[in-house]
Amino acid sequence: TQLLEQSPQFLSIQEGENLTVYCNSSSVFSSLQWYRQEPGEGPVLLVTVVTGGEVKKLKRLTFQFGDARKDSSLHITAAQPGDTGLYLCAEEIYNQGGKLIFGQGTELSVKP
Amino acid sequence: KAGVTQTPRYLIKTRGQQVTLSCSPISGHRSVSWYQQTPGQGLQFLFEYFSETQRNKGNFPGRFSGRQFSNSRSEMNVSTLELGDSALYLCASSPRTGGVSEAFFGQGTRLTVV
Numbered sequence: 001t002q003l004l005e006q007s008p009q010f011l012s013i014q015e016g017e018n019l020t021v022y023c024n025s026s027s028v029f030s031s032l033q034w035y036r037q038e039p040g041e042g043p044v045l046l047v048t049v050v051t052g053g054e055v056k057k058l059k060r061l062t063f064q065f066g067d068a069r070k071d072s073s074l075h076i077t078a079a080q081p082g083d084t085g086l087y088l089c090a091e092e093i094y095n096q097g098g099k100l101i102f103g104q105g106t107e108l109s110v111k112p
Numbered sequence: 113k114a115g116v117t118q119t120p121r122y123l124i125k126t127r128g129q130q131v132t133l134s135c136s137p138i139s140g141h142r143s144v145s146w147y148q149q150t151p152g153q154g155l156q157f158l159f160e161y162f163s164e165t166q167r168n169k170g171n172f173p174g175r176f177s178g179r180q181f182s183n184s185r186s187e188m189n190v191s192t193l194e195l196g197d198s199a200l201y202l203c204a205s206s207p208r209t210g211g212v213s214e215a216f217f218g219q220g221t222r223l224t225v226v
Contacts, residue, residue, distance in 0.1 A: 033214075040219070041219055041220075042204070042217030042219050042220050043202075043217050044217070045214050045216070088155065090155075092213065098143050098160040098162070098167070098168065098206055098213065098215070099157050099168050100157060100215060103154070104154045105155075
């Protein structure tokens, strides 16, 4: 069974700081999705990475997919309180009809 | 376009009872998946329905069941509730047009079993 490990589990930083969260697997990802979940809400998809070495940017967020497709990172530049939330990586299991395997998540708190 | 709607938002039930949760997917989406989210286990896949057929099931006991109607709306049922079933239950819909599919989640139903 694919196991996704996210680190760190918790992160508390001041507004304006940079941060990176990681998602690693023992196996090769077919593709990887990053979600953000705010309290009381469902996860919202931020990005999907498919190709090894791929880099995608979403405003202050930069997503990287490892060359070997076994790891991914999310870097946030100049974090803002609005970035607070649970960041989840997930893999859609190939040929298993929409089944997503999620990491445990990184709980980010950005203090003003 | 309206998002994924889950009802009810909150529910309190007693051990041994059963519960039915409802999910209305985004219009045109034929795939509906259900997930359980708890602080200890995180987000875990329950099952997925596509065109009224269950295509995949997670590692949950038979007390957890679901179905999908011809209009793609889905229901999830949990029978003989246990304290450990307290969780946020999330529904996600997807167009599933091929390739990697984006999942759109509802706000969830917070179930508390007492």
